[in-house]
Amino acid sequence: METVLATEPISHGSDRSTALADFDDVVRVHGQAIYRFILASLRDQDAAETLAQDCLMRAFQARDKFRGDSSVKTWLMRIAVNLVRDHASSERLKFWRRAGKAALSIGAAAQRVADRAYSPEAAVAAKQKAETVWKATADLSPKQRTVLLLRFVEDMDILEIAAATGMKEGTVKVHLFRALQRVRARIEGVK
Amino acid sequence: MSHLSEKEILECIAGETRPEWRDHIQSCPDCSARARQLSEPLRLFADSVREMVPIRPVFRQSQSYRHLPYWSAFVAAALLLLIAAPLFRGRRAEVAQPASAISDEVLLQRIQTAVAESVPGAMAPLAITPSSDSENAE
Numbered sequence: 001m002e003t004v005l006a007t008e009p010i011s012h013g014s015d016r017s018t019a020l021a022d023f024d025d026v027v028r029v030h031g032q033a034i035y036r037f038i039l040a041s042l043r044d045q046d047a048a049e050t051l052a053q054d055c056l057m058r059a060f061q062a063r064d065k066f067r068g069d070s071s072v073k074t075w076l077m078r079i080a081v082n083l084v085r086d087h088a089s090s091e092r093l094k095f096w097r098r099a100g101k102a103a104l105s106i107g108a109a110a111q112r113v114a115d116r117a118y119s120p121e122a123a124v125a126a127k128q129k130a131e132t133v134w135k136a137t138a139d140l141s142p143k144q145r146t147v148l149l150l151r152f153v154e155d156m157d158i159l160e161i162a163a164a165t166g167m168k169e170g171t172v173k174v175h176l177f178r179a180l181q182r183v184r185a186r187i188e189g190v191k
Numbered sequence: 192m193s194h195l196s197e198k199e200i201l202e203c204i205a206g207e208t209r210p211e212w213r214d215h216i217q218s219c220p221d222c223s224a225r226a227r228q229l230s231e232p233l234r235l236f237a238d239s240v241r242e243m244v245p246i247r248p249v250f251r252q253s254q255s256y257r258h259l260p261y262w263s264a265f266v267a268a269a270l271l272l273l274i275a276a277p278l279f280r281g282r283r284a285e286v287a288q289p290a291s292a293i294s295d296e297v298l299l300q301r302i303q304t305a306v307a308e309s310v311p312g313a314m315a316p317l318a319i320t321p322s323s324d325s326e327n328a329e
Contacts, residue, residue: 112239112243158206180201183229
């Protein structure tokens with residue numbers, strides 16, 4: 001499937017002339033966010049690095065078409081969302097997703113927040129909670145996972161998520177609500 | 192106000208907070224605890240994702256040429272051709288020179304020698320063998 005570049009205007013307020021004037025700055029500010037969104041979506045470090053690179057390259061090539069109607073982050077996220085969707089639906093890459101040597105270790109990811117806990121007990125509890133949500137997000141549908149990640153990891157509001165995913169505002173709310181229901185069910189199942 | 196329903200708590204966490212719901216969660220320990228049961232794991236999960244950094248730089252494109260317009264490649268290729276074409280032509284002239292350098296006299300002599308031979312050089316052994324056989328027979 002061919003990725004559709006997110007160059008269509010999205011109605012928000014932003015100054016185009018300054019937004020993409022220095023693309024190095026765009027990479028510095030948004031590169032990590034793009035990478036972690038893709039990584040949390042695919043759980044494959046190699047694929048995440050490749051797609052993050054691809055996302056920024058496409059944004060660079062299409063920077064003249066950016067009209068500044070949305071924020072740069074929303075625009076970049078829209079490209080990233082499309083890349084993740086295309087990657088997930090690509091049959092030829094399914095083998096590599098299963099056999100990926102760079103598959104993300106959920107335990108290692110959750111350990112990072114546990115390291116900041118005040119006591120060993122709190123560290124264990126924090127790690128378990130983070131791991132539970134990691135596992136719960138794996139069971140979500142791609143749309144639910146995308147919406148959840150954009151809302152809680154990237155702190156985007158419903159309108160921004162709608163712009164980044166191309167969904168209607170009501171559809172975003174439905175996916176987010178269902179995602180939260182499933183995460184909560186998982187958390188309650190662990191207790 | 193009665194306790195918030197599960198749906199209302201989920202909507203609060205999703206960011207659809209109404210002022211009265213927010214006020215209630217802040218004042219009601221029961222609803223606050225129920226909201227925290229989901230919001231805290233989500234916050235820890237988000238923190239764990241945010242702390243991930245790529246192993247390699249996210250954007251590895253060479254910084255030196257990416258600001259050049261695409262037609263600069265054609266200009267560079269044209270310049271290369273302009274420089275290389277005269278050199279190539281000179282080289283061809285050098286290669287062709289030895290053939291024309293042979294003088295007419297030497298060439299004529301070679302032709303005379305070739306015409307004087309009864310058979311081509313490569314067939315000479317074949318031409319000699321039958322005659323020697325016939326001499327033996329006599």
